[in-house]
Amino acid sequence: MTLLLQGGTVVDPSQKIEKRLDLLVEKGRVAALGKIKPKKSWKIVDVSKCVVAPGFIDMHVHLREPGREDKETILSGSQAAAAGGFTSIACMPNTEPVNDNEAITRFILERAGRAGLVNVFPVGAITKRLEGKELAEIGEMVKAGVVAITDDGNPVENNQIMRRALEYSKIFDVAVVDHCEDRDLAAAGHMNESGVSTRLGVRGISRAAEELDVVRDTILSRITGGRVHIAHISTQESVAWVRQAKKQGIAITCEITPHHFTLNDTDITNYDTHFKMYPPLRAPSDVKAMLKGLSDGTIDCIATDHAPHTRLEKEMTFEEAANGIIGMETAVSLAWEFLIRRKIVSVSRLVELFSTNPNRILKLGRGTLKEGAIADITVIDPDCEIIVDVKKFRSKSRNCPFHGWRLQGAPFMTIVRGRIIFRHEN
């Protein structure tokens, strides 16, 4: 099928383009960009009110399959991604069993192929069973299709193993993704340590728990030359440290979740467990620093840390409830409302955050609309107003703090390899 996206504003930082152009898709690739005369046999979509961008990539999601298919499956996660405007997602290895070997990697890819929607790129474990003791067979996993490595959620505590992982990763040029959390300092806390946690009587997590690991990672990256990627950065100091490390030429990148630039710890009222996640929501001053990091380029990408949990796991007291929220179906609208409409970043910068940069970090061969490129395309309608309704989510889970929020700017169409896999219905 030949597809013509007519009259949209094409925003592609990889070519430094931001102008009104037609875009022709043929045989799953970008065939032409420019003023294109339509043919009758083509499928033509009027996107004149929309932004046309290289496909968005969510480099941090939990799909729960294999093991916890009651929370999410690769299929339901793919559907949520498509509806959220994502053409590619990278799934974390903390499944049951853990993705620490090529068999699990192949299983995930096989299931993703069967789902046949978005591109699913597995992220492999750094250490076997995420135990932080022995390196997993990273080479085998990379051969099978893993695009990065992480012990997400169970950060590698042993500095020597982290150093070895960063060294070893250089063979394959994959990023080592670190969930920065010093377990001793986190002290089994449940929210940011602040006056708010004091008043709620909930054990706090010190910012230092994240910051110490960020500092460690920059130092280890410098001595090894391995690429480190800080997952879900959340504190002012962490961002400052990454900014400084980048100036020194250290191979460090970082991502932020939408909830860490839209919510803060004072939003936790009546012990609502939908506001519980790791890292925790931080203080308003941290959120301010996040916005600065987003606008000045310190923060490389937006990733959701989509973490599905069943109702039962959230219908508990705050300290007992599971950590994390789902995010793929709200990320683009939250970013549009909070970053574009509030003039924190430009549209071109937003596309960098969602596509160009995650592609650069994971080396997926995407993130561009150059002629000949794989036609993964995200089309956004900046005028579309939505009211977040968890009941309408494609995800199997409903753990989302944004229910009922009114947002402007939403995915209009998601195209993978030239095929429309999602179209907004109004």
Place this chain on the structure above:
Amino acid sequence: MPLRDRHLLGIEDLDLDEIELILNTSRSFKEISTRSIKKVPTLRGKSLINLFYEPSTRTRSSFEIAAKRLGADSININISTSSVSKGESLIDTGKNLQSMNPDIIAIRHSAAGAPHLLAQYCKSTSIVNAGDGMHEHPTQALLDVLTILDHKKSIEGLHVAIVGDIAHSRVARSNVLLLVKMGAHVCVCGPPTLIPMEFESYGVKVTYHIKEALQGADVVMMLRTQKERQRDVFYPSVKEYFALYGLNMEKMKWAKRSAIVMHPGPINRGIEIDPELAEAGFSVIFEQVTNGVAVRMAVLYLLLGASEEADL
């Protein structure tokens, strides 16, 4: 004027009028406990469930006696916190109890916010917070203030020192909220490892030196060291803790001559308070327990029967 909320979840939600109402009602109920027949029919036909997920002697029996003296039925449910899916069972237990139509559930739980969670699921039952984790223990603070007012004219302008494990103490939080609301000058004191972040934001003074806290104090409130909530090392030894923060006759000299000593119990004798001090004349520790019954009678009465005329 009744209470605005159907539940009593924390001091934070009460305004000064409501606090006055509870204190005045408590005073009028105190006399009942001194009669030879200690029972009135005010809440006859009403029922209280004590749902306790943490061990308790004083608070649980205090709620039970309070209910019985007002003619209400009360039953106790003690659940060990060792079960794996505590929160899940909390909601299920709440729904089940609710189906038996109790009028009040007094809940104690190791997790902050457990009473708030229960309140969301129990639409027709009043929930009373009998202590939730490190968050609040509102009836304790009310009985403490009632006890102070037995000895001092007014809370306003009073100097109150709260000493000990502030971080893990719901008693400290509820008392600070209540005392500050009522105009006291509160100074909290403990090792920095046991003072939670931004505690000054309550409008209190924070010090690490007990002398500073006690100087000029009208009321000295000692807290229990909460070993069950302390997950790591906060002080080197009990001996050193007592030397720095334990209250004895010697240190008591720093306080005003007229100062009273309070403790929410249970006392760790020799850790936070010298045994001879607990029984000295200025100790009001057992008056606190007596007032506990009156305050809980008042709370049960106001949550349930405020619209009806009191039949004393």
